[in-house]
Amino acid sequence: MNRPDLLIFNSKGIYCPKAQVYLDPWKPVKNAIITHGHSDHARAGHKNYLTHHSNIPIIKHRLGAINVQGVNWNESFQINGVTFSLHPAGHILGSSQVRVEYKGEVWVFTGDYKDEDDGVAVPYYPVKCHTMITECTFGLPTFKWKPQSKVFGEINQWWENNKKEGKTSVLFGYSLGKAQRILKHLDSSIGKIYTHGAIENMTEVIRPQLDLPETQLVTRDTTGKELLGNMVVAPPSAHGSPWMRKFVPFETGTCSGWMAFRGARARRSTDKGFVLSDHCDWKGLLQSIKASETERVICTHGYTDIFSKYLREVGYEASVENTGYEGENEDSVNSDPSEN
Numbered sequence: 001m002n003r004p005d006l007l008i009f010n011s012k013g014i015y016c017p018k019a020q021v022y023l024d025p026w027k028p029v030k031n032a033i034i035t036h037g038h039s040d041h042a043r044a045g046h047k048n049y050l051t052h053h054s055n056i057p058i059i060k061h062r063l064g065a066i067n068v069q070g071v072n073w074n075e076s077f078q079i080n081g082v083t084f085s086l087h088p089a090g091h092i093l094g095s096s097q098v099r100v101e102y103k104g105e106v107w108v109f110t111g112d113y114k115d116e117d118d119g120v121a122v123p124y125y126p127v128k129c130h131t132m133i134t135e136c137t138f139g140l141p142t143f144k145w146k147p148q149s150k151v152f153g154e155i156n157q158w159w160e161n162n163k164k165e166g167k168t169s170v171l172f173g174y175s176l177g178k179a180q181r182i183l184k185h186l187d188s189s190i191g192k193i194y195t196h197g198a199i200e201n202m203t204e205v206i207r208p209q210l211d212l213p214e215t216q217l218v219t220r221d222t223t224g225k226e227l228l229g230n231m232v233v234a235p236p237s238a239h240g241s242p243w244m245r246k247f248v249p250f251e252t253g254t255c256s257g258w259m260a261f262r263g264a265r266a267r268r269s270t271d272k273g274f275v276l277s278d279h280c281d282w283k284g285l286l287q288s289i290k291a292s293e294t295e296r297v298i299c300t301h302g303y304t305d306i307f308s309k310y311l312r313e314v315g316y317e318a319s320v321e322n323t324g325y326e327g328e329n330e331d332s333v334n335s336d337p338s339e340n
């Protein structure tokens, strides 16, 4: 039986014609369901927003006074006979997959997601569907993440070594998501944790929902001497800025999935690269797709051509749609859209 598509891609976003609702639209629309607070997914200018409760303070912090309604995980709601529900995506705090069902036909839009429990976001679980719209930011076999306990072991060891050498550690990660994940897993018995303003502001917004260690904002009055041996967490955009001058002597580290590429580290001349991503790696994507029991996959952003080609080879009906999502930038070492 040939059913009409439950979700279509038009110039404004992922659209459900039956319910007249958009998912993460990239142009202003009347009704938008938002998966998470990153700037390429939660954009300004929509009339009505609907998202998971956890995202509301984040989105309001970024977009100001908006008309927004919150829902819980797994809470079904109907629009024009179409049933919607949000399910954890494990990408950052509040990040959601959107499940859409009409007359027994089920579609899932993953938004951005990762299958590892990071101790901050509610863990991802696969949602069964007939068609899955997935990101594939790191959809190349070369991307293979280590368990985060290992990565944070390396990070805390690095901090300890820098302290022994009488240096300040400066760790870069984007201000929404990565920074709070870093804060959560730093070993605060090593020293104090300082933050850049962009990270302090976002963390204050999120702090009521998470158990995070104490942080201190680096201010005009903070001296290089008091920072020695301690940790400064900063957004990638602060790298090489005059703001860092007073931290000398320091060592820099960057946390990003892109650190798996050797060139990325060289480009930013970071002393140390830690491979830490808030997206699935190659295996994580494939396992998630398999667990969803979907027959059809639509790839939205990342290595879409290579990834969808592989999916077709292993028997899926797979295609690519152009969207306004910037998976490559979002986790990139060169930009931090959460500050835009």
Ligand SMILES: [Zn+2]
Pocket: 036, 038, 041, 091, 112, 330
């Ligand atoms: Zn994201």
Ligand SMILES: [Zn+2]
Pocket: 038, 040, 041, 112, 325, 326, 327, 330
């Ligand atoms: Zn994204």
